[in-house]
Amino acid sequence: MNYTVEEKEFFMREALKEAKIALDHDEIPIGCVIVKNGEIIGRGHNAREELQRAVMHAEIMAIEEANAYEKNWRLLDTTLFVTIEPCVMCSGAIGLARIPQVIYGAKNQKFGAAGSLYDILTDERLNHRVDLESGILEVECAQMMQDFFRKRRQK
Amino acid sequence: MNYTVEEKEFFMREALKEAKIALDHDEIPIGCVIVKNGEIIGRGHNAREELQRAVMHAEIMAIEEANAYEKNWRLLDTTLFVTIEPCVMCSGAIGLARIPQVIYGAKNQKFGAAGSLYDILTDERLNHRVDLESGILEVECAQMMQDFFRKRRQK
Numbered sequence: 549m550n551y552t553v554e555e556k557e558f559f560m561r562e563a564l565k566e567a568k569i570a571l572d573h574d575e576i577p578i579g580c581v582i583v584k585n586g587e588i589i590g591r592g593h594n595a596r597e598e599l600q601r602a603v604m605h606a607e608i609m610a611i612e613e614a615n616a617y618e619k620n621w622r623l624l625d626t627t628l629f630v631t632i633e634p635c636v637m638c639s640g641a642i643g644l645a646r647i648p649q650v651i652y653g654a655k656n657q658k659f660g661a662a663g664s665l666y667d668i669l670t671d672e673r674l675n676h677r678v679d680l681e682s683g684i685l686e687v688e689c690a691q692m693m694q695d696f697f698r699k700r701r702q703k
Numbered sequence: 704m705n706y707t708v709e710e711k712e713f714f715m716r717e718a719l720k721e722a723k724i725a726l727d728h729d730e731i732p733i734g735c736v737i738v739k740n741g742e743i744i745g746r747g748h749n750a751r752e753e754l755q756r757a758v759m760h761a762e763i764m765a766i767e768e769a770n771a772y773e774k775n776w777r778l779l780d781t782t783l784f785v786t787i788e789p790c791v792m793c794s795g796a797i798g799l800a801r802i803p804q805v806i807y808g809a810k811n812q813k814f815g816a817a818g819s820l821y822d823i824l825t826d827e828r829l830n831h832r833v834d835l836e837s838g839i840l841e842v843e844c845a846q847m848m849q850d851f852f853r854k855r856r857q858k
Contacts, residue, residue, distance in 0.1 A: 602766055602776040602800035603758070611757055621757040636823055637795025640816070644792055645757035661795070665828055666821070668791055673820055 549583075549627045549649050553684075559583055559629045560653055560685040566593040566606060567631045567692055573598050577692045580606035580630040582614040582623065582647070589626070590614030606630060607638035611645050622646045631689040633660035633682065639668035643676040651681045653689025704738075704782045704804050708839075714738055714784045715808055715840040721748040721761060722786045722847055728753050732847045735761035735785040737769040737778065737802070744781070745769030761785060762793035766800050777801045786844040788815035788837065794823035798831040806836045808844025 551559070559581055566579025570593040582590035592609025596602065607630055614623050627649040628642060634652065639661040642650060650662065650669060661668045662680060669678040706714070714736055721734025725748040737745035747764025751757065762785055769778050782804040783797060789807065794816040797805060805817065805824060816823045817835060824833040 596776050600774055600776045601770050602778070603763055603796050604776075605799075608758055615756050619755055621751050621755045621759075623757070635795055635799075636816075636829075637792050637799055640790055640792025640795055641758050644760075644790070659829070661791075665826075671820075674791075674814070 549625070551583075551627065555586075556629070556651060556681075556684045559588070559627070560631070560651070560689070562588060562591070563606075563629045563631050563653070564685065564688060564692070566591055567689070570594045570606070571692060571696060577696050578606045578630065578632045580610040580628065582610045582626050582628050584614075584618075584623075584626045589617045603637065605635065605638050607634055608641055611641055611647075615645070624648070627651060629684075631685075632656050632693060633662050633664060634669075635659045636661040636666065636668065639666070642669060642678060643674055646676055647678065649679045649681075651684055653682070653684055654686045654693070655682065704780070706738075706782065710741070711784070711806060711836075711839045714743070714782070715786070715806070715844070717743060717746070718761075718784045718786050718808070719840065719843060719847070721746055722844070725749045725761070726847060726851060732851050733761045733785065733787045735765040735783065737765045737781050737783050739769075739773075739778075739781045744772045758792065760790065760793050762789055763796055766796055766802075770800070779803070782806060784839075786840075787811050787848060788817050788819060789824075790814045791816040791821065791823065794821070797824060797833060798829055801831055802833065804834045804836075806839055808837070808839055809841045809848070810837065 571577035590613035726732035745768035
């Protein structure tokens with residue numbers, strides 16, 4: 549999937565819209581979309597508090613929606629856009645869903661598993677490796693997180 | 704949660720019953736139960752093919768059920784019993800659900816993330832660490848996997 553920079557920024561803005569939904573629910577603002585042939589087939593935002601479900605990160609919600617849309621657990625020929633570097637759970641889920649390409653906005657130095665703490669998505673011992681890119685709309689993606697945590701500390 | 708060996712074997716047999724459900728659906732036979740104060744509050748089995756959901760491993764199904772039962776994403780004071788060493792995704796999910804104790808039957812040398820490929824559950828950089836034990840009903844747990852893969856190869 550060779551998307552242009554403009555296309556990548558378009559889809560990352562869609563992921564940012566999902567992050568904004570999380571923010572409006574006072575959740576850690578992370579959003580995700582899964583794209584196939586230029587079409588969004590799954591959307592997700594962090595909804596852990598709202599739904600009281602530990603696994604309900606943006607990427608899991610988007611994978612679940614895309615699996616339902618495709619009626620297939622394999623998400624071949626897709627690209628996952630997420631505003632923040634995936635955690636351990638979500639990196640594992642991306643591999644299990646066979647998603648071939650991941651593009652994220654900003655790093656997560658504390659919990660990221662796609663370059664920060666671990667390199668789950670590119671580990672040659674696992675049976676699925678991902679074409680990985682980061683830095684698309686990095687400032688906007690990071691800013692939303694910083695604003696959220698600043699407000700939380702002020703409370 | 705200081706369960707006796709007899710209690711641990713009892714709950715692992717419940718996890719094995721879940722694995723058998725997966726086996727009967729021609730799924731990789733892994734089962735899981737989550738226990739709180741001696742009561743099972745979540746059960747799960749691998750249902751990836753049946754449900755066509757990439758994330759539907761035994762542990763995720765059990766965590767989802769326990770979260771719904773507790774109406775809380777935090778599974779404090781629980782013990783997760785699973786027949787086979789958790790993968791990357793499930794190890795991440797166990798941490799995110801704040802499950803304090805994990806007991807598994809047999810190792811998964813190829814995909815295990817609780818001692819084999821990674822040590823996600825005991826990584827001091829993450830904000831949740833788990834009291835981890837393995838080897839309960841190891842032979843029975845491993846045998847079910849070996850039988851499954853032997854049959855699959857014969858097909």
